[in-house]
């Protein structure tokens with residue numbers, strides 16, 4: 235479904251991603267784990283078209299997307315929940331959700347999806363006329379995920395959704411991620427520093443170090459891999 | 470009392486014109502954090518376009534109303550095209566450069582447009598016909614308010630109501646607000662940010678052109694330099710209200726207009742600028758972000 239082949243991404247003259255190869259099939263939950271600064275966020279931003287790759291190729295459902303405008307990439311069904319949530323602070327919760335559906339024209343279904351969101355996260359319904367910037371961290375993460383769902387993505391990119399949240403809320407958010415993966419057949423690409431959590435939710439995983447993919451295996455095997463356990467699971 | 474009322478209405482008229490121009494500064498700043506120094510020139514080009522069309526249409530024998538409507542329309546379209554083009558050729562290529570580069574580009578664009586009109590037209594003041602007819606019903610109140618002032622007040626408030634509606638309720642308006650708040654995130658939800666920036670320039674230019682026509686007709690003469698003067702005043706208004714804030718620009722412009730009107734009316738017109746800029750300094754001391762400005766966190 236999504237395939238990165240020999241991707242080399244740069245910020246100015248600084249190379250961050252080095253020959254990255256990733257492949258994701260439809261319906262999977264794939265995780266990318268790695269230390270802070272490894273290049274995980276850069277990988278997602280390259281997929282979304284905000285960071286250019288100087289060479290290599292990204293294809294999505296048979297289309298080459300690495301030269302596309304970010305809004306074109308969204309229109310193909312790739313939505314991102316970025317690191318730090320990036321809620322529009324002076325748009326209301328409703329307007330933030332509306333922005334998620336920016337490229338959709340099926341008004342009726344947008345309404346329905348909105349109700350679906352409020353079922354998933356009743357707290358957002360209570361806060362719907364509040365500015366996004368006034369929500370708590372956990373509520374903002376829920377809103378960020380909801381905003382991405384409003385696009386009805388076929389591929390959902392999630393960048394550290396657990397960051398800075400209380401364990402209870404993290405568990406709730408991971409339940410929802412699994413739920414939309416199963417119910418909507420949304421393929422999920424999950425970036426996490428919390429490797430334990432991510433590998434338990436995912437089918438397969440990639441390990442990134444200094445901009446390179448150093449390991450890829452089933453989530454099960456990675457969880458029992460000696461090196462992974464030492465480096466990322468603190469065991 | 471009547472004199473006081475006259476000064477208030479005069480100040481509001483002046484202020485609403487400043488507001489039309491200030492909106493362009495503040496909207497562009499809100500979206501790309503650029504002070505578009507060429508914006509005053511867009512206003513000036515609007516006035517010249519209207520002058521040319523007025524002369525031609527009058528020669529062709531159109532009636533007064535048709536002339537004013539068509540000339541304004543031409544000014545709005547022409548200036549919008551200029552605003553759009555200026556952004557495309559001078560600012561867009563510098564989008565990822567340091568902040569100083571587009572600023573210098575803007576100053577260059579301003580100088581270029583001034584001199585271009587200077588060469589194409591003349592450095593002398595050209596008489597601008599009074600397009601706004603005297604209304605019968607206004608005669609008894611002539612000492613307080615003129616027909617021109619009424620037309621200016623109605624036109625500007627209509628424009629502002631339409632703009633508010635656009636920004637608050639339309640898809641484009643939401644995209645503009647989202648882009649202003651977080652450009653990268655706007656891209657990630659599928660906003661074509663380049664298009665939003667173009668639209669912002671077009672709207673700002675259209676409003677400025679409208680201001681250009683109204684004021685030129687009110688004052689009765691124009692030259693290539695009027696954009697610079699009006700631009701500084703409108704920019705002051707935008708900063709006063711809090712640059713980046715749309716209601717702030719309108720409020721700042723009205724406060725500025727009233728201050729000047731009272732300074733002229735009770736002191737002397739020689740001191741109008743002293744009061745205007747004195748007010749700016751005073752407000753910035755106590756509210757550095759302007760009256761309605763939000764303190765911006767430096768984006769990295």
Ligand SMILES: Nc1ncnc2c1ncn2[C@@H]1O[C@H](COP(=O)(O)OP(=O)(O)O)[C@@H](O)[C@H]1O
Nearest residue numbers: 245248250268269270271272273274275276277
């Ligand atoms: N906007 C940027 N400009 C320059 N360097 C950056 C930028 N963003 C990230 N980097 C650098 O790229 C590397 C990878 O960062 P990132 O992709 O954010 O890592 P991760 O998400 O795995 O923590 C880091 O060394 C970081 O300093």
Ligand SMILES: [Mg+2]
Nearest residue numbers: 274275276317
């Ligand atoms: Mg990161």
